[in-house]
Every structure is written in structure tokens, then in C-alpha cells.
Amino acid sequence: MQLAHRLDSERPVEPIRDSIVLATRDLTKTYGRGKQRFEAVKHVSLTLHRGEVLAFLGPNGAGKTTTIKMIAGLVRPDRGQVTVAGADPHRRPSALRHIGAVLEGNRNLYWRLTPEENLEYFGVLRQVPRKIAHRRGLELLDRFELLDKRQTPVQKLSRGMQQKLAIAVALIHNPQLLLLDEPTLGLDVEAGETVKALVRQIAQEGRAILLTTHQLDVAEELSDRVAIIRRGRIIAEQSTESLLKEFSDSAYQLEVEGTLTAQQHQKVTQLGGRVDGSHITYAGTPPNLYALLGALHPLPLVSVQRDRADLTQVFLKLVKDTQDSAS
């Protein structure tokens, strides 16, 4: 399924049910007993569709990894349900065929084995017939530009190559859902860009991707939707674009070359603009913006930019607001 880029079109609010790959309902997990007891995850409900990238964000200890592990069947929830491609991985291990995962803090690979051997091994472990696993492994190595390293033990590969290979291994059984926990952590700029490009491609193939990261620029770039978790609770969940719009104000920043004449300065101020050297801030109506641009004639314009929040600002504001309201 080819999907339109998120900037081209907004996704429907309620896409058709068939396209749902992951649905969690009311996931709750508590650790410890007595005074040590704490609720790591509280009533987390998420839905993820084919081809969609959901950035699952939150401060350290917010409950991201516990949620991901509950989805993968590695941590049993106290309450709630996980459904992956229509089946619960906690009740039916066959549901694990639809899940691929690259888990943070884990090597995810056998370092003494080569990429080719890792792919074949994990393919069979995910119930792919050995010959098909081998063939698919070579295809993935080719696609991930690791074919020339296929016989090099993993421990001799660079960190970026290891991470690409971990993603390839997570795809060996052609899963519908890919869980990526901090996929760009510790990578240099070039390797980070390569991994981001791969994530985009994988989503375009129609797989659903649940991505956690502390690198919010990466989340902003890759995600269709954002869910923010804090102290085990989801505090925001909506499309990345609408979230950013919601937190962006309607002010414009203009920059001109040279300085404004006294007459221009007066006109701009009358229209509601604020002049600071060659920079002008305007927070008025759109028709007056053109009048303001007219007033600046014939000064060359360097830039006209609408103020836009980035995900980092949104994240910090949301997390801080809920902190304030809780205290």
C-alpha cells in the first residue's frame, strides 16, 4: 500500500477497521508491592494502522519501554488487552509472527555470527522456512547496503551497520508491526540519516511502526502521529501535524535587507508590526500582512516565516503543564 506523505494530506480520523495492525486497550502494569509498589503504565490505549508511524514519546521512566514490551508479549499486563493483527500475543504465540522489534539497550544480534547467519537464524526462529529465510536475508542485506559485509562477524561492524542489521533482522519474517525502541540512539549523523530513511521506506511498504525516541527532531520528521506518555498515562495523542499547528501561534517573522526608512517604520507600526533593526514581527491579520509587505517596498526581502512550534517545544510544554496541574 503506497501512502501519501503526511504533509500532503491529513489522515482520516477513523480509518477503516481492516487497516488496524495494533490495538491496545487499557493496558495497566504495576511493579513491586507495599511501599515499593508503583504503577508503571496506566490505562494506555493505542491504535496503529498500516503504513503509519506513531512516535511514542515520554521522559525517562514514563512507561514507554514497559508498554512496548507488553505489546511484544515480553511483559504481561495486569489489566487490558493487546491485539496485533487480530490476535493477542499473550494468549496466542502465533501473533508474534506479526511483530518485529529492535529493543533499546539490547544488541538484538549474535555478535559472533555474521549478518547472513543472524538473518537465517532469526528467520527460522520466527518460523520462516530456512531456505526462504536465507533468500530474504540476502535481499534485505542488499537493500540495507550490507551485502559486502554479509560474512563479517557482527562485532566487527560499525554501530550504524549493526543497527541497520538489527532492523533487517526484525523484518526477516515480514511482520506487520515494527517496534523500534530508540533506533537512532548512539548513531553518528550519517548513520542516523540512513536509519531514518529506512524507517520511512518500511512505513511506505505498509507496515505499522511504533517508534520511541528521545530525539524529538527524529520523531517530528518520521511520525504521522504522536502519543506522549507521562508517569504511565497518555497525556496527548493526535496527528503530528495538528499537534504542531495547535501549539504554533499565528505570528510572522520577516527579515529585510538594509534598514527601514522612518516612513516605512511608521507604516509598519501602524499595521501592527514590531520593528527590531532589519527584523519585523507581525501578529496581525493575513490581509494586513500584504499591506505590510507593500509598505516595505522596495527593500529586498530576506525571509518571511510563520512561527511554528517544533515537537521539542510541544513536548516540554505538555509535560510541564501536566506536572504543574498534578502538583
Next chain:
Amino acid sequence: MMDLLYVELKRTWIQFIRYPAEVIAGLIITTSVFYGLFLSARYMAGPSFAFGDRLDAVVVGYVLWTLNLYIINDIAIGLQSEAQTGTLEQVFLSPFGAPRVFLARAVASLALRFTLLVGIVLLLMGLSGSRLSFPITLIFPFLSLVMAGYGFAFMMGACALVFKRVQQILGIFQFLLLFLLAAPFEESTGIMQSLRFLLPMIPSTGLLRDLMARDIGLDWATYGLALLNGIAYLAVGLFVFRWAERMAKKRGSLSGY
């Protein structure tokens, strides 16, 4: 399942062959320890004492102890090392389910270990002058022994999943196992003659000593009980392992170490 067994064999072999020094060192240590024990026993008994059948029985006991020690530590140490290196959770993501994957791993590592063991036996026979026989019927009590051994291996694996650090338990278990395997319970009398069928691996080791050291044919009735012993311990081991897996998932401590 055959594919799983094949890739587990391949993985075990590759990991062994890429760094063979550690395994070869293990082989040398195992053989040297036996030779040391053998020389000490001969010194204490005096030069005129003839070991005869008893020497062969001791060799069989020692070899079985070495093998079972490896089997029993296999799953627990594997789990610990994979939790440390960060591959354990990927293994638990397999739709086969952890018990089947670890059973396939057990068979694969046993195949490799068994090959090495043949080398140790030949070395020990050369060093000690022991002459063991290898009738084809050996395979039956060997199978029931290995089943019971893996039952214990799954129990130790379960301990590793729940308690994480099990080195102390494994260390103590070595000596308990040495006592169980080296002591000739099959020669005991009275109530122990019946009770020995309830003890882990004992009926199988007795039969193996009969076949290899005493040149006595296989007693099929005793073997039936030995097989039941093996099946029962393996079933209990798998059951405990599944329980431990559920417990670790409930505690969220699967990958912790």
C-alpha cells in the same frame, strides 16, 4: 521444527568454532582434573591395589558427571549470558515459544558436547588404563539420563529466569551431582534399592555402568523405570520453566540480570 534444530546446530557450531580456545581449555581442564583424582586415588590405595571393574565404573561415573554438569548448567548459563548480551528478549519473541526453542538448543549443544565427550573418554581410557565397552544398547539408558539431566537443566533455567543470579546454586549442585552420579546406588540394598528409582538420573547411570564397565546386558524392566524417571524429570523441568517464564513476564524481569 527441523529447521529450528538445524539452525540451532549451526549457531552452536559457529559459536564454538569461531572461538575454540575456551572449549579446548575446558576439555584439557576436565581431563586433567580426572587424571589428578585418579593419581590421588591410586596413591592412597597403594601400588598393589587392583582397581579392575571399579576403575571402569569410576571412569563412567566421572564422564557422566562431566556431561550432566554441562547439560544442567547449559540452559541457565545460556539464559544469563544472553540476558547480559541482549539477545534473550529476541529469543522470547519467537512464535515457537521459549520451551521449544530451548529444547532445540539443548539438543544442538548436546550433539556438540557429545562429540567432545567421546574425545574425553578416549583420553581417560588412555590415561587410566581403563577398558570400557560400548554396546549399541548404551543409547537407551543414555537417552533417559539425558532426559532427566535436561529436566534439571530446565529447572535451573527457571531459577535463572526468576532469581537471575544462580552461580551459587549451580556451584553447590555440582557436588550433589557428583555424589548422585559417582556413587553406585545400583549396588545398594534395602529401601535404597527401590528409592533410587525416584532419584534423578540414578537408574540410568546404574544401567550405563552395568553396560560399559560390568559387561552386563541391558535389563529392560529396569530400563522402563529409568525411562519413566527421565520422562518425569523432563516434564517437571518443562513445567517449572513455563511457570518461571510466566513469572518473569509478570514481574517484567525477563531481560534483567
